Amino acid sequence: MILRHSLFIARTSLLHAWKRSLLLAFVLGVSLGVPLALSSLLARASLDMTARAHIAPLLLGAKGSESDLVFGALFFASTPPNGLTMRDLARVEHDEMARAIPIMLGASAREAVVVGTTLDYFAQREITPQRGEMFALIGECVVGANVAQRLALTDDARLFTDAHSLSDLAGVLPLELTVTGILRETGSADDDVIFVDLRTMWSIRGLGHRHADPAHPSGSSTAAAAVIGQDGARAILSEALVIERAATTAATATTSASFHFHGSVDDLPLDAALVYPRDAKSLALLLGRFTAKNEPLQLIRPELFASRVLDRIFGVARVLGAVALGTALLVALVVASAFALSIRLRADELALMRRLGASRARVATFIATEALLLAMLSVALALVVWSLAPLASPLLLRMVSES
Amino acid sequence: MRTHSDARSSLDDESCKSYAQSTRHKRYSARVLGIAQDSSPLVATPLLVTSELEFRRASGFELRVRPIVLHGGESLAVRGASGSGKSTLLSLLCGELLPQRGSIQASGVMISTATDTARRKHRATGCGQVFQTFELVDALDVLDNVLLPFRLHASLVLNDAARARALELLERVGLRGMERRSILTMSHGERQRVAIARALVTKPSLVLADEPTGSLDTPRKRAIAELLLRETQAAGAALIIATHDQSIVPLFGSVLTIGELE
Numbered sequence: 001m002i003l004r005h006s007l008f009i010a011r012t013s014l015l016h017a018w019k020r021s022l023l024l025a026f027v028l029g030v031s032l033g034v035p036l037a038l039s040s041l042l043a044r045a046s047l048d049m050t051a052r053a054h055i056a057p058l059l060l061g062a063k064g065s066e067s068d069l070v071f072g073a074l075f076f077a078s079t080p081p082n083g084l085t086m087r088d089l090a091r092v093e094h095d096e097m098a099r100a101i102p103i104m105l106g107a108s109a110r111e112a113v114v115v116g117t118t119l120d121y122f123a124q125r126e127i128t129p130q131r132g133e134m135f136a137l138i139g140e141c142v143v144g145a146n147v148a149q150r151l152a153l154t155d156d157a158r159l160f161t162d163a164h165s166l167s168d169l170a171g172v173l174p175l176e177l178t179v180t181g182i183l184r185e186t187g188s189a190d191d192d193v194i195f196v197d198l199r200t201m202w203s204i205r206g207l208g209h210r211h212a213d214p215a216h217p218s219g220s221s222t223a224a225a226a227v228i229g230q231d232g233a234r235a236i237l238s239e240a241l242v243i244e245r246a247a248t249t250a251a252t253a254t255t256s257a258s259f260h261f262h263g264s265v266d267d268l269p270l271d272a273a274l275v276y277p278r279d280a281k282s283l284a285l286l287l288g289r290f291t292a293k294n295e296p297l298q299l300i301r302p303e304l305f306a307s308r309v310l311d312r313i314f315g316v317a318r319v320l321g322a323v324a325l326g327t328a329l330l331v332a333l334v335v336a337s338a339f340a341l342s343i344r345l346r347a348d349e350l351a352l353m354r355r356l357g358a359s360r361a362r363v364a365t366f367i368a369t370e371a372l373l374l375a376m377l378s379v380a381l382a383l384v385v386w387s388l389a390p391l392a393s394p395l396l397l398r399m400v401s402e403s
Numbered sequence: 404m405r406t407h408s409d410a411r412s413s414l415d416d417e418s419c420k421s422y423a424q425s426t427r428h429k430r431y432s433a434r435v436l437g438i439a440q441d442s443s444p445l446v447a448t449p450l451l452v453t454s455e456l457e458f459r460r461a462s463g464f465e466l467r468v469r470p471i472v473l474h475g476g477e478s479l480a481v482r483g484a485s486g487s488g489k490s491t492l493l494s495l496l497c498g499e500l501l502p503q504r505g506s507i508q509a510s511g512v513m514i515s516t517a518t519d520t521a522r523r524k525h526r527a528t529g530c531g532q533v534f535q536t537f538e539l540v541d542a543l544d545v546l547d548n549v550l551l552p553f554r555l556h557a558s559l560v561l562n563d564a565a566r567a568r569a570l571e572l573l574e575r576v577g578l579r580g581m582e583r584r585s586i587l588t589m590s591h592g593e594r595q596r597v598a599i600a601r602a603l604v605t606k607p608s609l610v611l612a613d614e615p616t617g618s619l620d621t622p623r624k625r626a627i628a629e630l631l632l633r634e635t636q637a638a639g640a641a642l643i644i645a646t647h648d649q650s651i652v653p654l655f656g657s658v659l660t661i662g663e664l665e
Contacts, residue, residue, distance in 0.1 A: 005555075015542075016542030355532065356527060356532065356556075359520075
């Protein structure tokens with residue numbers, strides 16, 4: 001019974017001064033939530049980073065920023081240094097010491113990153129489509145679970161790649177992609193991208209194209225009109241390119257076959273390659289191959305890179321965490337004294353209760369209940385902050401990749 | 404347990420007479436008589452009996468009060484200058500303070516020697532209190548202010564009967580329909596009506612009012628004093644009011660002037 005009355009009195013008092021109650025709960029909740037959030041964010045980021053770094057024992061890329069290579073190849077979140085070509089893959093696959101899976105970035109579709117790779121990537125990662133099937137032809141794509149949800153894509157949906165890309169200021173041509181499958185959720189960066197075949201990627205980047213097929217005179221389908229692009233004047237296009245306005249779609253076998261790449265495929269660029277050595281010995285030998293001073297490429301162990309980055313992050317975070325914890329304690333003290341003051345301001349009310357026959361214990365219970373409700377509200381807020389924090393993990397990793 | 408007074412007691416007659424002085428309140432006296440007659444027991448037991456009381460503070464303050472005997476429906480005005488000890492007397496009667504000498508018996512309970520727990524129970528259930536500054540809780544609405552005593556002591560149970568009684572009292576003090584109003588939106592007169600309803604909601608045998616008209620403007624003073632008298636009498640309780648306001652003193656059945664013994 002006393003509990004019921006305590007709750008009633010406490011609730012009414014808190015609601016009566018709701019602005020003050022809310023302010024106190026908010027300040028306390030956020031200050032308690034920040035250290036919690038920091039630790040959970042770091043735990044999640046560390047997990048994400050480590051898990052992702054274990055995707056490939058080695059990463060091959062052009063010499064330059066190691067971080068750009070790791071974050072580009074593994075998180076599709078930055079652009080690896082330029083200079084890797086298909087030919088370079090032979091250097092690691094030579095003697096069958098390793099398998100290399102190429103990665104090509106630099107395009108997006110409806111703001112989702114488009115990643116060009118081969119089907120080996122999915123075999124290696126053991127990712128299968130949840131619905132539909134893997135891409136087989138140029139112009140086909142499979143989409144990560146989050147992208148499918150965000151863009152409300154189903155298999156057989158079509159979408160255009162974006163005409164502009166931050167990584168390629170000259171512009172990329174919009175190409176219509178046909179969704180052939182939706183990948184099952186992996187809880188990794190794979191969920192947030194669209195995968196296409198390497199050749200599709202080169203086409204998007206303007207490195208491959210197709211010609212009008214004389215057997216199929218130009219039709220007037222507007223869908224097909226945009227298959228490759230509307231702007232023939234772009235400098236990036238080879239002079240052989242003729243804007244195709246055929247009534248056929250990109251996904252048919254005949255048009256796929258008509259795609260071709262000028263020059264040797266070996267010269268076509270890549271952003272990175274995931275390298276899987278046959279054994280530990282091969283790994284050591286491979287690493288040795290890329291240590292020459294004038295070596296234009298780098299072969300790195302993402303695992304080591306990740307632990308270096310995490311060490312640095314945790315070093316900073318420990319300091320931040322200590323500061324946040326100290327601040328939270330100070331704030332808790334301030335909130336407690338603000339609450340005590342608000343109770344003191346109600347001394348008349350509490351004295352009245354005693355005069356009307358309430359025991360000291362009952363009045364104390366009323367105040368304790370009020371403090372408890374306020375604390376619970378604060379903790380609830382802190383938990384919200386805490387639970388939302390891991391969502392910022394990709395953001396943190398991106399920030400780290402850019403710093 | 405409450406005992407109703409004998410309507411024919413001299414004190415009651417006096418109080419009726421003072422009522423009758425005001426033509427506006429003739430109808431009240433009839434009602435008071437009616438109720439008293441309805442519920443008058445064969446033998447009237449006083450609700451409050453005190454012997455000569457003596458109370459001293461370390462500061463040198465000294466209060467001496469002649470014996471008081473009050474039956475249900477009777478009223479007593481305690482007069483005295485500021486600082487003469489009117490409030491102290493009320494604190495003694497509700498068991499907040501203990502006299503150094505003398506005894507206080509309320510509804511058969513010897514308050515002056517009772518344990519703290521027993522005296523708290525007396526304050527919660529045996530005596531209703533009305534204050535000069537109303538002493539209402541801002542956070543609670545009108546009805547919850549009236550029902551507050553039920554949340555303060557374990558022997559009072561907040562049930563439907565209590566709510567019905569509170570609503571009935573609010574209607575009697577003229578605040579029907581204002582149950583859910585905030586105290587802060589009410590006038591002083593209205594607030595004191597809420598306080599009167601709160602003092603009576605536990606059906607106390609004794610109502611102690613400390614300068615209940617002190618914060619009110621003159622036209623309201625008399626109205627509140629009359630309301631207090633009317634409702635305590637209707638409830639069959641004894642009323643003691645501490646006041647330095649001469650204009651309302653004649654309304655009460657008997658008068659005790661503090662300091663006159665010295």
